[in-house]
Amino acid sequence: MANDPIHQFQISKIIPIENVGGLDLSFTNVSLFMVVTVAVTSAFLYLTTANRGLVPGRLQSMSEMAYEFVASMLRDAAGTQGMRFFPLVFSLFMFVLIANLFGMFPYFFTVTSSIIVTFALAMLVIGTVVVYGFMKHGLKFLGLFVPEGVPGLLVPLVVMIEIISFLSRPISLSVRLFANMLAGHITLKVFAGFVTSLTAMGALGIGGAILPLAMTVALTGLEFLVAFLQAYVFAVLTCMYLNDALHPSH
């Protein structure tokens, strides 16, 4: 079973807490890695900025770069008004980034390869957009679904399409992150599995195993890129959706 590429996504209960009001609230390996991700992120940010200097050291400048990166992204997408959402966007970005990078350690669980985790994050974003949009603009928020310059006859149809398009946002947001991490890790595992099964075939196999080994090394590099890129994409789309909540009129 060592070569099973799906085995790495198996959820196992660490502390079983079953049947709390009909719910299974067991503490699983996914929960463990989420807790570890949050703890490591908080500890990193706290420790690197604890004795801060005017001229930042290496670690402090890493924290500051993360801050600047997210802040400029949010400012570009949603304007200065959007900065009130900075804590949300920064937390989401750091959580996804660190969870993705954690997945690159051997034997670690990739939290973001569970659809329910990414879907919960996406629903948090869309929930914030909807609640804040209605709080700030009232019913004018529904103007988001009525584009300008559409002939009167087509308005009901276009509104239906816009509503479906809006509802598909949390799904595409979560599926994108989930699919990227899942597909990447399975591909990595499959190519690494070729190495072991080829080397078991003798001298010729060892020669042939060089190719999948090279591929595994290349894919590991690509996975690091994807880990960062997906966290970035998730944060950018969050900013764009929050911009809708701030300025719903077309």
Added chain:
Amino acid sequence: MAHDKSPDLPGGNAQDNEDREAGEVGDLETRRKALDTALASRTAADAKGRRDSRTSGGSGYANALRLSSEFIAGILVGAGIGYLIDRLAGTAPWGMIVFLLLGFVAGVLNVLRSAGLVADPEQSTRSGDKPGSNQE
């Protein structure tokens, strides 16, 4: 963009040099103000360039997954709404048919929007917001 922040960087462009001369005359506050305005104009230009390159940014692999997820999400939501309406109203196949088609349309719209071929509805308001962000 982080290297733009350090004022004591050697070399740099003409704007940096201007900042440094202003800094020698005035105090830290005026120097910071000058740097802020210089940075604001730089970020505005950067953002413009980034928005143009957003459609082609990232690797092809990332683009493929992005566009396909947008499309699939549209169809899934359409099918889900159709299924729910059929179950609640008992209009057996019609809700599913109509909303699957609408979901397909929404999926195509999503793809075109994220590929930058159809103008983002929020694009105009975002660029209108720019002057406000520069004043801060």
